[in-house]
Amino acid sequence: MTDMKNKANILILLVFLCTLYACNSNVIFDKNKQIENAVWKSSDVIKFTVPLTDSVQACNFFINIRNSAEYQYSNIFLFIKTFYPNGKISIDTVECYLADKEGKWLGKRSGKVIDNRILFRRAVQFRQTGTYSFEFEQAMRVDELRGVEDFGIRIEKFETKK
Numbered sequence: 028m029t030d031m032k033n034k035a036n037i038l039i040l041l042v043f044l045c046t047l048y049a050c051n052s053n054v055i056f057d058k059n060k061q062i063e064n065a066v067w068k069s070s071d072v073i074k075f076t077v078p079l080t081d082s083v084q085a086c087n088f089f090i091n092i093r094n095s096a097e098y099q100y101s102n103i104f105l106f107i108k109t110f111y112p113n114g115k116i117s118i119d120t121v122e123c124y125l126a127d128k129e130g131k132w133l134g135k136r137s138g139k140v141i142d143n144r145i146l147f148r149r150a151v152q153f154r155q156t157g158t159y160s161f162e163f164e165q166a167m168r169v170d171e172l173r174g175v176e177d178f179g180i181r182i183e184k185f186e187t188k189k
Contacts, residue, residue, distance in 0.1 A: 053186060055079070059091050059179030067172040073163045075180050079153045084184055088148040090123060090163075091179035096139040098174030101126035104166040107147075112157025120166060121147060140176065150185045 056077045092103065107119040123145045126132050134143035153159065161180060165172045 053184040055086060055182045055184065057091075057179070057181040057183075059093070059177045061177050062175050065095060065174055065176045067165045067175045067178070069165060069167075069170050069172075071164070073178050075161045077159045077161065077180075077182065078157070079159055079182075080156050082152065082154050082156050085150040085152050086148075086182050087146060087185050088151055089181040089183075090121075090143075090145045090147045091177070091181055092123060092125065092134075092143040092145065092175065093177035094125060094134075094141050094143070095174045095176060096132070096136075096141065098125065098141075100167065101128075101130065103172075103175070106164040106166045108162040110160035110162075112155045112159065144181065147180075 056075075058075060060073055062071075062073075090105070102125055103123050105121050105123065107121060109117045109119070111117075123143070124133060125141065125143055132141045134141040136142075163178065165175070
């Protein structure tokens with residue numbers, strides 16, 4: 028009887044792991060970096076290096092921001108530099124909304140922490156294969172932006188709804 032329970036438990040675990048893998052199989056890159064003392068200084072640059080091997084696949088590019096409920100603003104401005112495999116560079120400025128007009132946080136809240144996954148680019152194609160680098164700076168016109176705990180990016184395969 029114990030042997031049968033062990034086999035059943037192993038089977039349940041395998042089904043769970045397969046389901047978990049299937050749900051995340053469209054993720055190409057997903058990494059967050061902790062911001063020291065939850066203070067993002069204007070001089071701090073957050074960098075990600077991403078090897079991309081498919082120049083045809085359309086992707087969704089997300090910005091991940093984890094902030095505390097004590098964050099003073101309803102948004103955050105970012106400077107984004109993209110370094111392409113061929114040496115070219117592009118620079119963007121983007122505004123990410125973290126709260127609505129009434130001050131209600133838009134992300135998923137757990138206690139005093141709010142997780143935001145913000146769509147930066149939808150169905151973008153990385154037309155060159157190779158290593159891309161992305162650099163992010165906070166652009167809020169304050170030297171020390173308090174309340175930003177983690178910052179990251181997520182790139183996943185774009186799939187049309189059927």
